[in-house]
Structure formats: C-alpha cells, structure tokens
Amino acid sequence: xxxxxxxxxxxxxxxxxxxxLLSYPFMVNALEAGTIVAVLAGVTGWFMVLRGQxxxxxxxxLVAFPGAAAASLVGLPVAVGYFAFCALAALPLAGxxxxxxSLSGESAAIGSVQALALGLGFLFVSLYHGLLTGLDSxxxxxxxxxxxxxxxxxxxxxxxxxxxxALVARPLVFASVDADVARASGVPVRLLGLGFLLLLGLxxxxxxxxxxxxxxxxxxxxxxxTAHELTLRPVLGVALSAALxxxxxxxxxxxxxxxxxxxxxxxxxxxxxxxxxxxxxRRAGRRRGALRLAVEAx
Amino acid sequence: MLAHEFMRNALLAGTGIGxxxxxxxxxxxxxxxxxxxxxxxxxxxxGGLAAAVVGVDxxxxxxxxTVAGACALGLLGESSRADDATIGSLFAWSLGLGVLFLSIFxxxxxxxxxxxxxxxxxxxxxxxxxxxxxxxxxxxxxxxGLLLAIARPLLFASLDPDVAEARGTPVGALAFAFxxxxxxxxxxxTQAVGALLLLGLxxxxxxxxxxxxxxxxxxxxxxxxxxxxAVWVGLVASYEVSALxxxxxxxxxxxxxxxxxxxxxxxxxxxxxxxx
Numbered sequence: 001x002x003x004x005x006x007x008x009x010x011x012x013x014x015x016x017x018x019x020x021l022l023s024y025p026f027m028v029n030a031l032e033a034g035t036i037v038a039v040l041a042g043v044t045g046w047f048m049v050l051r052g053q054x055x056x057x058x059x060x061x062l063v064a065f066p067g068a069a070a071a072s073l074v075g076l077p078v079a080v081g082y083f084a085f086c087a088l089a090a091l092p093l094a095g096x097x098x099x100x101x102s103l104s105g106e107s108a109a110i111g112s113v114q115a116l117a118l119g120l121g122f123l124f125v126s127l128y129h130g131l132l133t134g135l136d137s138x139x140x141x142x143x144x145x146x147x148x149x150x151x152x153x154x155x156x157x158x159x160x161x162x163x164x165x166a167l168v169a170r171p172l173v174f175a176s177v178d179a180d181v182a183r184a185s186g187v188p189v190r191l192l193g194l195g196f197l198l199l200l201g202l203x204x205x206x207x208x209x210x211x212x213x214x215x216x217x218x219x220x221x222x223x224x225x226t227a228h229e230l231t232l233r234p235v236l237g238v239a240l241s242a243a244l245x246x247x248x249x250x251x252x253x254x255x256x257x258x259x260x261x262x263x264x265x266x267x268x269x270x271x272x273x274x275x276x277x278x279x280x281x282r283r284a285g286r287r288r289g290a291l292r293l294a295v296e297a298x
Numbered sequence: 299m300l301a302h303e304f305m306r307n308a309l310l311a312g313t314g315i316g317x318x319x320x321x322x323x324x325x326x327x328x329x330x331x332x333x334x335x336x337x338x339x340x341x342x343x344x345g346g347l348a349a350a351v352v353g354v355d356x357x358x359x360x361x362x363x364t365v366a367g368a369c370a371l372g373l374l375g376e377s378s379r380a381d382d383a384t385i386g387s388l389f390a391w392s393l394g395l396g397v398l399f400l401s402i403f404x405x406x407x408x409x410x411x412x413x414x415x416x417x418x419x420x421x422x423x424x425x426x427x428x429x430x431x432x433x434x435x436x437x438x439x440x441x442x443g444l445l446l447a448i449a450r451p452l453l454f455a456s457l458d459p460d461v462a463e464a465r466g467t468p469v470g471a472l473a474f475a476f477x478x479x480x481x482x483x484x485x486x487x488t489q490a491v492g493a494l495l496l497l498g499l500x501x502x503x504x505x506x507x508x509x510x511x512x513x514x515x516x517x518x519x520x521x522x523x524x525x526x527x528a529v530w531v532g533l534v535a536s537y538e539v540s541a542l543x544x545x546x547x548x549x550x551x552x553x554x555x556x557x558x559x560x561x562x563x564x565x566x567x568x569x570x571x572x573x574x
Binding site: 049054055105109112114118123126139224228260261262264 | 401405419505
C-alpha cells in the first residue's frame with residue numbers, strides 16, 4: 001500500500017480526491033460504519049432532545065467507557081461490554097425519571113450514576129494496565145481498522161433499533177409532548193420511557209464503537225438540536241436530524257482523512273458550527289418578524 | 299501513613315476541594331443545574347489540554363476555560379432559558395476541541411503517549427506539590443467563604459425566583475456569580491479527581507444531603523461534611539489498596555454516601571407511613 005498517498009493533501013479536483021478516498025478498503029468501511037452510526041444517532045437523538053433527556057443521554061454515552069474497559073479486562077469482545085453496560089445503566093436512569101419526584105433529585109441521581117460509571121471505568125483501565133493509546137481510542141474513538149464483519153454487525157443492530165423505534169414512534173412522541181394526557185388516554189408512559197432509554201443505550205453502545213465514549217454525545221445532541229430549531233414537525237425533524245448527522249460525519253471523515261487532526265474534532269466543530277448558524281439565523285428572523293408585525297399594527 | 303509528604307498534601311488539598319465541592323454542589327442540586335456542572339467539567343478538560351499545548355501552567359488553562367464556560371452558560375441562560383440541548387451542543391464541541399489539543403500535544407512530543415490527557419481527565423491528587431496544595435486550599439476557602447456570604451439570597455433566588463425578583467433580589471446576577479464560583483471549583487477539583495470524575499464530588503454528596511434533610515443550612519453542612527468525608531475515605535482506601543486509583547476511590551465513597559442516604563430516606567418514609 002503506498003503509504004505516502006495517505007498524507008497527501010487535497011488536490012484541486014474534488015472527484016479525483018473522492019476517488020482516492022474510496023480506493024482504500026479501510027476508508028470504505030469507515031464511511032459505511034459512519035453512515036450507519038450517523039443515521040441511528042440522528043434519529044434517536046431527535047427523540048432524546050424532544051424528551052429533554054440530554055443529561056441522561058450523556059450519562060448513557062459515558063457508561064460505554066467502563067463497559068469497554070470491563071470487557072477488555074475480562075477478555076470478552078469489546079462490543080459485548082458496550083451493549084451490556086449501556087443496557088444495564090438504562091434501568092436506574094429510567095427508574096429515576098419515572099419517579100417524577102423533583103427535577104433536582106433527578107439530576108443528582110443521574111450525576112451519581114455517571115460518576116460511578118466513570119470511576120469504574122478508570123479503575124478497570126488501571127487494573128488492566130492497558131496501553132494509554134488504548135484508553136485514548138476508548139474515549140475518543142478510531143475510524144481506522146473497522147472490519148467488514150463489524151460493519152455488518154452495526155447494520156443489523158441499527159436496523160433492529162430503527163425498526164423498534166418506528167413501531168413505538170407515535171405513542172412515544174405523544175408521551176413525550178404531553179405525558180399526562182397520554183397517560184389518561186391509556187398510553188403506557190413509564191414503559192415507553194424505559195423502552196426508549198434501552199433503545200438509546202443500544203444506539204449509544206453502537207455509536208461509541210466508532211466515535212469513542214466521549215464523542216457519541218456530539219452526534220446524538222447537536223444535529224437533533226439543530227433539527228428542533230428548524231422544524232416542529234416530527235417526521236421532517238427526524239429526517240433532518242439524520243441527514244445533518246450524516247452530512248457532518250461524511251465531511252468529518254473526509255477532512256480527517258486529508259489532514260492530521262482527529263475526526264472527532266471535525267465532526268463536533270462542523271455540527272456545532274451548523275447549530276450556531278441556525279440558532280443565530282432563527283433569532284434574527286424572529287426579530288425581523290416581530291418588527292414587521294409591529295409595523296403592520298401601527 | 300501521614301509520614302508521607304504526598305499523603306499529607308493530598309489530604310490537605312482534598313479537604314479544601316471536598317468542602318468547596320460539597321457546598322457548591324448543594325446549590326447545584328437545589329437549582330437542578332447538575333448538567334451545567336457536567337458541562338463545565340468537560341470544558342475543564344479542553345482548558346487543561348490547551349494550556350499543555352501552549353506550554354503555560356495547566357491550572358491557568360483550567361481556570362480560564364471553566365470561568366469562560368461559566369460566563370457562556372450564564373449569557374445563554376439570560377437570553378433564553380438555556381435548555382439541555384444548547385448546553386449539550388456547547389460542551390460536545392468543547393470536547394471536540396479538547397481532542398484536537400490532545401492530538402497536537404501528543405504529536406508534539408517524541409515520547410508521545412497521552413499521559414497529560416489522562417492526568418487532566420482522571421486527576422492526580424497524589425502528585426500535588428506543596429505550592430499547588432497552598433493554591434488549592436486558598437482558592438477553595440475563598441470560594442466557600444464567598445458562597446456562604448451569598449448563601450441567603452442565593453437560596454431565596456433558587457427556591458422561588460419570581461418572588462425573589464419581586465422583592466428586589468438580583469436573581470440574574472446571583473445566577474451568574476454562582477456559575478462563576480462553580481467554574482472556579484471545577485478547575486480546582488479537576489487537579490484532584492480529574493475532569494471526568496469531579497461531577498461525582500459535586501452531585502453525589504449534595505444529592506445525599508437533599509435526601510437526608512430539607513432544611514437548607516443543615517443540608518449545606520451535611521453536604522460539605524459528606525464530600526470531605528468521601529475525599530478522606532477515598533484517599534485512605536487508595537493508600538491501603540494500591541490497585542485502587544485515588545480518583546475512583548473518592549468517587550466510589552461519594553456515590554456510596556448517596557446510596558446510603560437513599561436507603562435511609564426510603565426506610566424513614568416507609569416507617570413513617572407504617573406508623574400513621
């Protein structure tokens with residue numbers, strides 16, 4: 001493999017660059033995995049933002065780290081650790097959210113779950129005496145060296161979770177927007193809450209295999225928040241969220257390929273830049289609209 | 299155990315940091331702003347690594363980043379109620395920046411492994427030297443003092459912002475000042491337990507205190523004591539069991555106190571229901 005070609009910068013011919021990008025199998029695998037992960041994170045993230053569960057989602061995504069560390073300590077495949085821990089952590093989080101005691105008690109409990117998870121993760125890593133580079137890729141992910149079997153596994157899990165989500169989408173939106181009315185009309189709100197957190201854990205476990213435990217959250221929250229700024233309609237919002245996540249992932253992977261900086265930096269910066277532009281633009285638009293109303297009224 | 303200088307330093311600095319975390323954490327939980335604390339702890343990571351890349355003192359970078367992050371959160375909170383999604387997007391991005399700094403830093407050194415990143419993420423309380431301990435104690439005492447000075451109006455503003463506003467309490471300014479204090483504590487605590495674990499010291503003892511008592515000043519005291527206790531227990535445990543890293547031990551002790559408080563309050567409310 002001509003190593004030098006990897007570090008050549010961009011030429012002025014985008015099509016030739018694209019050709020070069022796709023000439024390496026590892027890059028094709030990375031793009032395929034990135035596509036699957038981005039769509040899944042974009043869709044689940046939209047529901048997460050709708051339900052105001054960003055803190056719980058962030059905690060779940062950090063739980064992926066002790067999961068992976070524990071699995072490598074015991075000698076199991078890392079993916080097993082990701083899925084087991086994320087599913088396990090969804091249970092206390094759902095219990096906390098279901099109590100409806102008070103907002104403050106809830107946030108303290110979520111914070112404690114998160115702290116416990118990270119403390120365990122650090123303990124496992126230091127017990128493992130693992131290489132520090134291994135720790136870096138657990139936390140910040142790597143898109144190099146994704147195999148075709150991994151891509152296939154990602155695809156299966158993503159298809160199953162998206163199918164499940166599609167099945168419960170209608171009642172879930174109802175329960176998220178107005179829990180009391182939904183409960184009164186017979187929607188199992190608590191069960192849906194638990195089910196959703198389990199699904200969220202599943203997608204987090206899947207996503208963090210590519211992005212690392214610390215950066216899953218960027219794909220989950222930022223495209224979804226942008227979509228919520230742009231439209232209130234559920235179907236359009238979900239599609240938009242997935243499309244944005246896909247776009248930043250592709251661009252981020254391509255940019256990371258042609259430069260020496262990590263993919264996580266590009267993905268987070270692109271998605272946050274987009275969010276900031278939309279947010280500022282919306283505010284300016286709203287101000288102009290208010291001004292026009294005032295002029296018409298006078 | 300106390301014959302070792304590193305242990306004495308760790309206990310001294312840990313006491314100050316625990317106290318400040320417990321006191322600030324009490325208000326953090328009361329105001330349901332734990333997510334903001336989460337965000338600032340990630341911002342601290344970016345600041346620490348940025349300082350390592352530029353080559354200035356890591357503590358300076360931590361302070362600059364967390365106070366700037368606190369100001370950003372405060373400004374967002376003023377214009378519209380900063381929702382979870384906004385806070386989340388902001389700190390997801392700051393983590394991305396942190397990764398960039400980490401890669402630059404690792405690339406810049408030929409020995410190239412990420413120990414600096416690990417130290418910022420998970421802390422190194424046994425590695426503090428005497429001058430760092432002095433700074434830690436002074437800063438945390440100052441923060442605790444300032445917080446106690448504004449405790450009364452802050453309590454009022456947290457429990458009932460509308461009435462407090464009507465009574466002429468500067469609610470917005472208090473919220474801002476509180477976030478800045480939180481930022482300072484986050485920077486200082488990052489040195490001890492690390493950016494990733496400081497949330498445990500902020501949220502768990504305070505959550506326990508809220509479970510045990512509803513009276514504010516008693517809760518504040520309990521929260522401070524529990525946090526200091528968690529630091530002590532964690533340090534001693536990690537001294538005795540060498541495989542246990544101090545940051546993990548401290549966080550386990552803090553979460554343990556929360557679980558205990560949860561059990562106590564459940565038993566208490568159950569027995570009360572039984573008696574009546």
